[in-house]
Amino acid sequence: MSAAQAAAGSAGVVRVLGTGGTIAGVSHTGRDRDYQAASLSVEALVAAVPALAGVPLQCHQVCQVDSKDMGWPQWRLLLAACLEALNDPVVAGVVVTHGTDTLEETALLLQVLLPPVKPVVLTAAMRPATSAEADGPANLALAVRCAQAWAGQARGVAVAVQGRLWPALAVRKAHSWAIDAFDGGGVCPLPAEPPASPALALWPPSWGRLEQAGAQPLLHAETLPWVPCIVSHADAQATLVQALAAHVPAPQGWLLACTGHGTAHAHLLAALQQQPQPVWRASRVARGGIAPPGHEAMPAVGWLTPAQGRLLLSVALAVSGPDVQALEGWRQRLLAEPGLADLLMPD
Structure with missing residues (x-):
């Protein structure tokens, strides 16, 4: 040796x-x-x-x-x-x-x-x-x-x-x-x-x-909560959101992949604002993410990619349930990461 x-x-x-x-x-x-x-x-x-x-x-x-x-x-x-x-x-x-x-x-x-x-x-x-x-x-x-x-x-x-x-x-x-x-x-x-x-x-x-809040039973769950990723683009329509919302069972949350710095087509925004489930936003742009301005109806997941943001919401729902404050705790935990947050989400 x-x-x-x-x-x-x-x-x-x-x-x-x-x-x-x-x-x-x-x-x-x-x-x-x-x-x-x-x-x-x-x-x-x-x-x-x-x-x-x-x-x-x-x-x-x-x-x-x-x-x-x-x-x-x-x-x-x-x-x-x-x-x-x-x-x-x-x-x-x-x-x-x-x-x-x-x-x-x-x-x-x-x-x-x-x-x-x-x-x-x-x-x-x-x-x-x-x-x-x-x-x-x-x-x-x-x-x-x-x-x-x-x-x-x-x-x-x-x-x-x-x-x-x-x-x-x-x-x-x-x-x-x-x-x-x-x-x-x-x-x-x-x-x-x-x-x-x-x-x-x-x-x-x-x-x-x-290891927290008795989440260990998650390992016995058959599925994670369903969180579809909706991509905003030119000429977008509300049809997909409406069809998924009418599905039984309905999605338990939504991830909106936004254009630019958190913007999205008005038709998608209107359709998602009508949904009772939580909606989180990510940017479909490769770098920069969405710097969160504060309390929002559709909170942003900072620098995460849409795929990562969708998964984070799904896991948060699986562990903490649909409670708004609990979900916000997950998002704030991400956005408070020392060093990463300062570098990737500048003021």
């Missing part, structure tokens, strides 16, 4: 949880676009990374899914597996292999629900494992290194890709096919290893909502 591996071993075991995705994809034609996602096991992914030879790892296949199809059934299994790992004294940190399509949503889910006990690092790939440009091995090695380096730190969830580590509350997929597809929406990457100062406000601790 090398000196580096011995030092890594002293930090404890890293548990690697596999969920599928392009990082586990295989092409049988030799063309990168012609591949089947979620084909390889997490054990096979780890075995293909020479840098991880001798590193103390435990592998567990949580599910095998193309992340475009990720949803509550897989998230529930992943949450349970993460909780088990976080409660295991042998485990120093957790790495999750995932697809890129919904990576920002899973990262947010884990950030708000898991307790801030040990580092949880997600990683992914834009090329399948059989590609000549396969980025999965380097990303996986980075994720394990970050989990080891941050062992013992009560931080939250982060995403390690292309040599950078992004906080879960800021990460988003910013390019549809480039190998360097993720950014932080305006924040700088986190350091791969803890600096001398322990402040590090830009990697906030996870929220631990599964």
Whole structure:
């Protein structure tokens, strides 16, 4: 065993949880676009990374899914597996292999629900494992290194890709096919290893909502509350909102993906204002989000993407119910994140 591996071993075991995705994809034609996602096991992914030879790892296949199809059934299994790992004294940190399509949503889910006990690092790939440009091995090695380096730190969830580590509350997929597809929406990457100062406000601790207010039964729920995402655009009509509102059961909340800095077509606004369920707003623009001016009939979720904002409202409804004050507490918790809020939501 090398000196580096011995030092890594002293930090404890890293548990690697596999969920599928392009990082586990295989092409049988030799063309990168012609591949089947979620084909390889997490054990096979780890075995293909020479840098991880001798590193103390435990592998567990949580599910095998193309992340475009990720949803509550897989998230529930992943949450349970993460909780088990976080409660295991042998485990120093957790790495999750995932697809890129919904990576920002899973990262947010884990950030708000898991307790801030040990580092949880997600990683992914834009090329399948059989590609000549396969980025999965380097990303996986980075994720394990970050989990080891941050062992013992009560931080939250982060995403390690292309040599950078992004906080879960800021990460988003910013390019549809480039190998360097993720950014932080305006924040700088986190350091791969803890600096001398322990402040590090830009990697906030996870929220631990599964441990609060008796939310643990959420893991036994069959579904999350239904929150559709309504996108505002030119020539928008109220028909979709009206049709969904007439559905039985009706949505339990709404996410309005706005144009610009929180604006939306008058027809959509009028239709949503008639709905009794909570309506939250996000911007469909890649960067900038919506700076909340204060109390609003349709509150904004700051810098979150529409997909993240929709999920946050759904999880908040699942844990806290439709109580307006309780939901506002979730939103304010987000908008009060030290460092992130100051940087991403300037006055």
